[in-house]
Amino acid sequence: MKAKNEANRYDKIFKENIEAVTPALVEKVLRIQVAKAEKIQTDLPKTLERKPDQLLRITDTSGDTFLLHLEFQVVDDPNMVDRML
Numbered sequence: 001m002k003a004k005n006e007a008n009r010y011d012k013i014f015k016e017n018i019e020a021v022t023p024a025l026v027e028k029v030l031r032i033q034v035a036k037a038e039k040i041q042t043d044l045p046k047t048l049e050r051k052p053d054q055l056l057r058i059t060d061t062s063g064d065t066f067l068l069h070l071e072f073q074v075v076d077d078p079n080m081v082d083r084m085l
Helices: 001-031 080-084
Strands: 035-037 056-061 065-070
Touching: 001 035, 001 056, 001 065
Parallel strands: none
Antiparallel strands: 035 056, 056 065
């Protein structure tokens, strides 16, 4: 239970701060020059509620638009691959 509480605490910290660094992260890791990043509403009705850490609509400097879904994990989750699908 302690690991879950710690993970929730870190999750909250990341969610509060990731928006400011996402464009630089996308440019550095994915080599995409971000012209615009829009946060997408993530309250989706479901029986089992799951919210992404970050879901953005990214428009690059060429005008191409795509979705970027980021998840940060404190503990390795063997189900993450399925969740990310």
